[in-house]
Amino acid sequence: MSAPTEAGEPRRWRDVSEHGTRLGIKTVVVLATVFGRGPARLLGFFIALYYTLTSRVARDTGDELRRRLGLPLGFGPAFRHVRRFVQCTIDALFFLRGKTGAFRVSRNGKEHLQRLRDTKQGAVLLGAHLGSFYAMRMQSTQEALPLYPVVYTKHARRINDVLESLDPTSKTRLIEMGSGDQVDFMLKIRERVEEGGLVAILGDRPPPDGKTVVVDFLGGKVALPAGPYILAATLRCPVYFTAGLYRGGNQYELYCIPFAERIVLPRGDRQAAIAGYAQQYADLLAEFVRKAPDNWFNFFDFWGPHP
Template sequence: MYAMRAQGTEEALPLHAVVYTKHAARINAVLEEIDPEGHAKLLQMGQGVDFMLRIKELVEDGGIVAILADRVGSDDRAVTVEFFGAPARFPTGPFILASTLKCPVYLTYGLYRDPDLYELHCEPFADVIELPRKRRQEALQEHVQRYASRLEAIARSAPDNWFNFYDFWRHD
């Protein structure tokens, strides 16, 4: 996020990272001290219309909204897809949100290459996430599987960069 924030500062693009923590306000206060121009903000993951309208407003104003799509949050909306050869749960919220907003979706990640050298990537994932009413669940499953497959390929290409503290394969 900090590398994206630095790029956003150079390009004057506001960055808003959606997080699953109740501490977003406290972290935002620290970010305000580091970056008084306010190019990076954390937004507490929310539910309902107010949250959706806030995200819509940020996107329409030209902002970048970053959402982790690799772990299921507290709302537990998820689908099961194949990940490293086993069934794993991934959230549906980021894909539903992108579909509702009809905005482009990019995958962004950084790979550590040498001491003090990070390789930053931003690649197109979809011009628009389409979830047709008649096959919504099937289309959602396809988008999430495509994301999980891409995440797996990235992790396989640089396994020393992937520190997994999240149990993708937990079956509650």
């Protein structure tokens, strides 16, 4: 059963309003830059407390996840969940500025990425709103990996603008979804892959008006985007599942797992093939959510009505 919602409460991720002003976000940036990670995390404590107190959506959707995993419910677990999200966002400021000396990062499966780089083989990296994308992007910078994230920036424009200001070069690598001609969007991705680029796509949130497929996930039915598998089939390149888990303190764990050497969608059984790949993704994602449930950053009715 999905979390109870109030009349008019947003059910889809793109209907959940962005929290925070540019001034508030920039205040955190200045504090982190001038005084360091410790004071910024202290401010983050109060930001997380405020958000937990004022956002029923965050409390209810987090409780829905914890209910499915058999974990304790209530304000305390909800606060710790939101605080984990705030901590990852603050750490993103340091990753973007290249100030990574304070972090301990373990890399699982990095040999796959190094092989792709050394052979100039393009690939699709399939991730989720789980843990820190910026920790994974930091790895790509340090190891000279040609990473090109596919993003839907319209939803969180304020925070994206501030984060991009910390690393202006990142804008040139972003491939924005839904911002114009879809043919041009596809051509950009194809060009990057043919050049040996790694195109990173988050596979847990359907874009507006995008095709979806219903799969089993943590004991319920959810709608996931079909687009990543259609795209990967067109590109005829390897696909890898990736995740960057925050384990508390200064510890991050990065994962890169082979997903498919090629995505094949037979003409006579296309929908079933897409559903099979989406279910494979959902099963992998569930494994990592069980490993680090407080890294699950989908604060909306994930098990709600399917679009």
